[in-house]
Amino acid sequence: MNRKLTATRNPQLKISQNELRFFTETIDVGRISPLAFFEAGDSSYKDERFYWQNADKTLTLVGIGHATVLTSNSVNNRFTHISTGWKKLCAALIKEEKDMEPVLFGGFSFDPKNKKESEWNSFPSAHFVVPSFQLTIKNGRTSISINLVTETDDAMKEFDRLRDERDRLIHIAQVEEFDVLSKPEVIWVEEVEKAQYMHAVADVTKKINNGEAEKVVIARSVKLNFEQKVPAVIALQHISNEQQESYHFGLQKEGQLFFGATPERLIEIANGRAYSSCVAGSSKRGKSAAEDRELGKELLEDHKNKEEHQYVVDMISQVFQTFCSDVEIPKVPKLMKIRDIQHLITPIEGQLERGIDIFRLIEALHPTPALGGVPREVSMEIIRNEENMDRGYYAAPIGWTDTSGDGEFAVAIRSALLDGATAYLYAGGGIVADSEPDKEYEETWVKFRPIMRALGGKLNG
Secondary structure (H helix, E strand, C coil), rough: CEEEECHHHHHCCCCCCCCEEEEEEEECCCCCCHHHHHHHHCCCCCCHHHHHHHHCCCCCEEEEEEEEEEEECCCHHHHHHHHHHHHHHHEEEEECCCCCCCCCEEEECCCCCCCCCCCCCCCCCCEEEEEEEEEECCCCCEEEEEEEEEEECCCCHHHHHHHHHHHHHHHHHHHHCCCCCCCCEEEEEECCCHHHHHHHHHHHHHHHHHHCCCCCEEEEEEEECCCCCCCHHHHHHHHHHHHHEEEEEEEEEECHHHHHHHHHHEEECCCHHHHHHHHEEEEECCCCCHHHHHHHHHHCCCHHHHHHHHHHHHHHHHHHHEEEEEECCCCEEEEEEEEEEEEEEEEEEEEECCCCCCCHHHHHCCCCCCCCCEEEHHHHHHHHHCCCCCCCCCCCCEEECCCCCEEEEEEECCCCEECCCEEEEEEEEEECCCCHHHHHHHHHHHHHHHHHHHHCCCCCC
16 A cells, blocks of 8 residues: 655654665656666666557656566466565555656566577566666656665665766756667678478478467567667667557666567556457558558458457457456457558457456466467467577567556567677467468568668568
């Protein structure tokens, strides 16, 4: 429960040492570029930053520094571990009503049972942070909060230090020039195990025709090599500018940045109501408006894509019927058009049952058939055996929740892991009984395009 009290402003407050306390304080600021604020933390907090902007541009979050970190390496209980840790922090919160709700931001790995050595070795099965400095732009209001999690008895002294640091970061973001930066120079594009991917698609198609599964999503990776190290802000700046209709996200850890522009919301909770989007089935955009309309019509009528889409609708509908009341599901999908691709989409919403938090819904929803398959456990085992790679946080939930219980998580597709002068890009597609390896391969290039363009790459497919 939130206490209407800010301990850092009351020198007479006596709290015993070793008692967990979670302090927050918010100030309003003038117009400030979220990416300029993100970049202001580069020198001192290079590996402790995150970025989030929702698809309709009504909320932007930037986190700098770590007030605390919640992680889990559990295979079976990672959602519960993060939920329990967050509830403990929320119970220790001390804030005033005018202060913004502190957020917990982070993500989960796609498959914690995948133990392959890979570029993802520094990312646990769940990684979440409460930022020390939290910029929030919401409904036209820009604010910056300080968050402090402590068990010591000198919180006031530490909070004063954080205020000075907050002011320094604001000054850098507002005063120093922040120019549009040019895209990096790609010197080499490497397709990672293309032959293995083609074999996997063919093999999985056979398994499906033999009745072992109904649908399995198979992904692959390409590797971009650059002339020099690519700053995180360049990646975020260009992906944000070029993919206006998507969720934008970035999460830094140990010299790496996981970022992307995904069209797919997994779950949102706002004032006790839950929202999700069933996104599956895709086609390229047309070169003209007329061609685009025709491709969209074909997508709406295509049996393979409609079948893929219905798997997702059925599964997410079942989760909502379990955890929500007053569930609303349109009978037919509509088109969602973004810059490089168009998808079938069916929105779902419902009134969340009391006592269910966002992590419980994430656990029930991940992975949806759009990124895993049908049946879930069978398809996951096939993916482990066939893909021969670690997806890491690609195709997994990434997002935020706050101390009031609201939050939003997207599915981290159209994404990449940036590691110095190298970037790993990921894309996949749903394999069903009539899938053809060459067509699936071409579809992945369409899905690579947003990130590749943002990073200065040029497509050869």
